Amino acid sequence: MTVSSASKPASPSAAFPQENRLADRWEIEIRRRRLYTALTVFIIAGLTLASLVFANETNAGKFFDRLPYFFDFFGDLIPRDAMEPIRALFDLPSPYDNGSFKYDYPAGRHDFIGVFYIPEYFMAMLETLNIALLSTMIGFTFGFLFSFLASRNLVRSVWIRGAVRRLMEVLRAFPEIVIAGFFVAIMSLGPIPAIAAVAIHTIGALGKLFFETVENADMGPDEGLRASGASWVERVRFGIVPQVMPNFMSYTLLRLEINVRASTIIGAVGGGGIGELLRLSISRGHEAKTLAIVFLLFCTIVAVDQFSAWLRRRLIGEQNFGLA
Amino acid sequence: MTAIDYDAISERHEELLQANKWKRFAPLIMLVAIVFYSVYCWWFFAVGETLRRVDLSIAENYLADWISYEARPDFDIETDGAMQIVFPRFSPLGKDPKPDWIVIERGTMEREIGGGSQNSSAGSSAGSGLPATGFTGEGDQIGTTSQKRPATGFMGEGAQLGTTSGGGSETGEEAPTTETVNVVRSAQVSFGNAGEIDVTPKRVTVKRGGESVVLVIDVDRSVRPQSPLPDWAAQKYEDGKVTVRFGFDGRAEIEDDAVKIRRRFFGWENFLFDINSPYFGMSTGEVLNTIVRGERLDPSRSNLSLAWNNILYNASWQHLDVWIKLLQTIVMAFVGTLFASIVAFPLAFLAARNITRNRFANHLTKRFFDFQRSVDMFIWALFFTRAFGPGPLAGISAIFFTDTGTLGKLYSESLENIDGRQREGVRSVGATPTLVQRFGVLPQVLPVFASHALYFWESNTRSATIIGAVGAGGIGLKLWEAMRTNQDWENVAYMVLLILITVYVFDRISTALRVRLMRQN
Numbered sequence: 130m131t132v133s134s135a136s137k138p139a140s141p142s143a144a145f146p147q148e149n150r151l152a153d154r155w156e157i158e159i160r161r162r163r164l165y166t167a168l169t170v171f172i173i174a175g176l177t178l179a180s181l182v183f184a185n186e187t188n189a190g191k192f193f194d195r196l197p198y199f200f201d202f203f204g205d206l207i208p209r210d211a212m213e214p215i216r217a218l219f220d221l222p223s224p225y226d227n228g229s230f231k232y233d234y235p236a237g238r239h240d241f242i243g244v245f246y247i248p249e250y251f252m253a254m255l256e257t258l259n260i261a262l263l264s265t266m267i268g269f270t271f272g273f274l275f276s277f278l279a280s281r282n283l284v285r286s287v288w289i290r291g292a293v294r295r296l297m298e299v300l301r302a303f304p305e306i307v308i309a310g311f312f313v314a315i316m317s318l319g320p321i322p323a324i325a326a327v328a329i330h331t332i333g334a335l336g337k338l339f340f341e342t343v344e345n346a347d348m349g350p351d352e353g354l355r356a357s358g359a360s361w362v363e364r365v366r367f368g369i370v371p372q373v374m375p376n377f378m379s380y381t382l383l384r385l386e387i388n389v390r391a392s393t394i395i396g397a398v399g400g401g402g403i404g405e406l407l408r409l410s411i412s413r414g415h416e417a418k419t420l421a422i423v424f425l426l427f428c429t430i431v432a433v434d435q436f437s438a439w440l441r442r443r444l445i446g447e448q449n450f451g452l453a
Numbered sequence: 454m455t456a457i458d459y460d461a462i463s464e465r466h467e468e469l470l471q472a473n474k475w476k477r478f479a480p481l482i483m484l485v486a487i488v489f490y491s492v493y494c495w496w497f498f499a500v501g502e503t504l505r506r507v508d509l510s511i512a513e514n515y516l517a518d519w520i521s522y523e524a525r526p527d528f529d530i531e532t533d534g535a536m537q538i539v540f541p542r543f544s545p546l547g548k549d550p551k552p553d554w555i556v557i558e559r560g561t562m563e564r565e566i567g568g569g570s571q572n573s574s575a576g577s578s579a580g581s582g583l584p585a586t587g588f589t590g591e592g593d594q595i596g597t598t599s600q601k602r603p604a605t606g607f608m609g610e611g612a613q614l615g616t617t618s619g620g621g622s623e624t625g626e627e628a629p630t631t632e633t634v635n636v637v638r639s640a641q642v643s644f645g646n647a648g649e650i651d652v653t654p655k656r657v658t659v660k661r662g663g664e665s666v667v668l669v670i671d672v673d674r675s676v677r678p679q680s681p682l683p684d685w686a687a688q689k690y691e692d693g694k695v696t697v698r699f700g701f702d703g704r705a706e707i708e709d710d711a712v713k714i715r716r717r718f719f720g721w722e723n724f725l726f727d728i729n730s731p732y733f734g735m736s737t738g739e740v741l742n743t744i745v746r747g748e749r750l751d752p753s754r755s756n757l758s759l760a761w762n763n764i765l766y767n768a769s770w771q772h773l774d775v776w777i778k779l780l781q782t783i784v785m786a787f788v789g790t791l792f793a794s795i796v797a798f799p800l801a802f803l804a805a806r807n808i809t810r811n812r813f814a815n816h817l818t819k820r821f822f823d824f825q826r827s828v829d830m831f832i833w834a835l836f837f838t839r840a841f842g843p844g845p846l847a848g849i850s851a852i853f854f855t856d857t858g859t860l861g862k863l864y865s866e867s868l869e870n871i872d873g874r875q876r877e878g879v880r881s882v883g884a885t886p887t888l889v890q891r892f893g894v895l896p897q898v899l900p901v902f903a904s905h906a907l908y909f910w911e912s913n914t915r916s917a918t919i920i921g922a923v924g925a926g927g928i929g930l931k932l933w934e935a936m937r938t939n940q941d942w943e944n945v946a947y948m949v950l951l952i953l954i955t956v957y958v959f960d961r962i963s964t965a966l967r968v969r970l971m972r973q974n
Contacts, residue, residue: 304919
């Protein structure tokens with residue numbers, strides 16, 4: 130009794146400290162948060178500093194020693210006249226030709242019909258594009274087949290699903306360069322190692338995206354087919370594939386963009402194509418050739434990206450149209 | 454809808470069902486296109502030609518090298534029947550090994566040195582011994598064994614020839630000098646459960662499973678099987694060398710002047726201590742014992758530091774170097790992505806249409822991002838390798854440049870998709886433009902930004918491997934070099950394993966952080 134009577138008159142004043150406590154609490158929370166943020170920033174800054182020192186120590190040239198020469202390199206890229214990169218790009222004879230590799234543009238011509246020829250870099254670019262396209266196709270085929278075996282709603286057996294998923298994980302994480310190197314060792318330099326490397330990685334990457342799509346598919350059609358006695362293949366073919374195909378195509382096109390870049394890089398480490406030519410011309414200091422290749426590569430990558438974006442928009446659009 | 458309804462509709466709106474025809478045939482057309490394209494690629498890349506050239510046994514050997522190693526003793530046989538066992542100089546079994554899977558019966562014999570007949574046979578020994586190119590991809594091996602040969606082989610005799618034939622034409626009549634040498638009379642090489650080979654200077658008996666084959670060697674002339682060869686043995690040319698295979702356990706080549714054993718063992722040889730280390734050949738217990746209470750092997754330092762040093766500088770595995778290169782790769786991905794996200798952050802505000810109301814600035818920044826992305830990471834890597842020299846600085850710069858573009862694009866897109874009401878609310882209470890960004894925009898986008906950055910950090914850890922191969926530092930170059938030799942596939946396996954572990958760990962860290970960020974959001 131006495132307690133309650135004592136607390137009663139005190140309640141307005143007690144409410145005030147409570148409010149204060151809330152504000153204090155807020156202050157403490159804020160302070161703690163700031164401390165955490167500061168700590169995180171501090172740790173990241175420390176790690177970055179250590180990393181930079183380490184990188185600089187183990188680099189062949191030191192950052193501050195090399196910095197003054199940094200733009201020299203871009204200066205070295207200036208050709209002798211504005212027409213030189215164009216001549217290099219289309220394999221036209223150069224007025225500076227002195228028999229060296231630097232100006233021997235017409236030497237790379239691929240004879241076509243009569244006086245027509247395919248310039249060296251266009252041919253190499255075509256090779257790289259073909260590598261990308263073919264390996265995307267291979268990746269799509271296998272990723273497509275694997276994805277149905279890996280999805281929970283179509284395969285009940287944990288073993289099959291697990292095995293296919295683990296396989297795809299390994300294919301995805303395995304360094305591409307090792308696959309390329311291994312195939313180079315057994316079948317010497319050429320485009321096939323590059324195709325194998327890019328395709329194997331693509332199987333893993335697309336397979337993962339595909340089976341996630343399949344798992345999110347609407348199982349209504351599947352149920353209907355099952356009720357009418359369809360086999361597993363028929364259920365997949367008529368119940369799932371029509372739903373997921375637009376998404377599959379969209380992912381494949383995205384992958385194609387990535388693969389154009391990947392096959393360029395793989396080319397530089399022994400797979401042929403434009404990547405190798407670029408690496409050679411940069412390391413030999415052939416400025417006009419380098420500019421020509423970079424320009425060609427830039428245009429191709431932009432073109433492929435734009436084309437794929439346009440096609441994807443159409444596919445998704447069609448899908449929406451179909452649903453409506 | 455019944456068939457009658459369908460017919461009715463098709464009568465009224467024929468074009469609706471006509472339009473579907475193209476759609477119905479589209480898969481077929483695509484399939485045909487794909488088949489044609491595949492045929493074209495088969496021709497374009499000369500796939501058939503290349504596949505015909507591939508030797509599958511080489512591929513098998515290389516694959517086996519990932520997880521196993523070979524010991525390669527050779528039995529060299531001279532014309533007079535003197536046989537010696539020779540190990541290559543850098544044999545994984547150490548110097549002067551006495552493996553328990555070779556049982557040797559030794560003896561001495563009198564050998565003539567000098568004399569006409571000896572000289573001529575020594576010459577032919579050189580002729581048939583050197584073109585032993587049967588083992589592809591083992592050039593080094595051949596080099597070391599033929600360098601070894603001088604001790605017992607023709608070169609010593611050749612030198613002898615030089616001095617004795619200086620005397621003139623009576624070399625043949627000159628009394629040949631003799632010496633007593635220690636030779637291998639017979640040897641038994643066991644291939645585990647797979648089989649065994651008995652080697653004597655004249656006869657080689659190979660047993661595998663229940664089958665056995667006897668090969669008679671006429672030194673420097675021929676190798677003759679005494680019975681038809683089973684399918685695990687092969688002789689390409691009559692009287693030429695015979696290759697016998699024991700599956701994974703190894704193979705052997707019986708030539709007319711040597712028996713070359715290639716015995717394969719499972720595992721990574723000398724993973725901790727190389728053959729020059731004082732700890733070489735010790736069991737784990739012995740090593741621990743030596744470290745804890747053994748006498749100092751090297752007076753200048755403790756056994757523990759010696760052991761650690763020997764592991765780090767192991768000549769065949771190069772642990773320290775591999776670890777440094779791996780760390781470089783990790784550092785490249787970390788610093789490159791961090792700097793890219795720091796720089797992309799303000800630029801994204803400039804590029805977002807709803808934040809900066811200046812079409813020109815938006816456009817300029819976005820095209821800049823596109824440029825950085827389209828000039829690929831690989832091209833930047835080549836450029837920066839020229840600028841900074843090979844090493845992680847080039848890799849950091851390459852990742853930084855590419856990802857500034859990619860992250861900038863993603864950041865500006867998420868900025869354009871924010872909820873405008875929060876900003877409005879903050880502005881309505883009279884906040885300055887900076888404060889509007891800080892309290893109206895940042896809380897919405899920061900978790901997304903961090904999540905994107907984490908995702909790229911993780912994916913760059915993977916891609917930093919490959920740009921390393923063009924000289925941008927990190928483990929890529931080391932991997933590439935190890936693969937180029939065609940000898941060190943076990944080192945490749947080791948590095949791949951390290952990379953897979955690293956990628957897995959970083960994948961987990963990044964996923965965990967991203968999930969936490971998203972939950973907070």
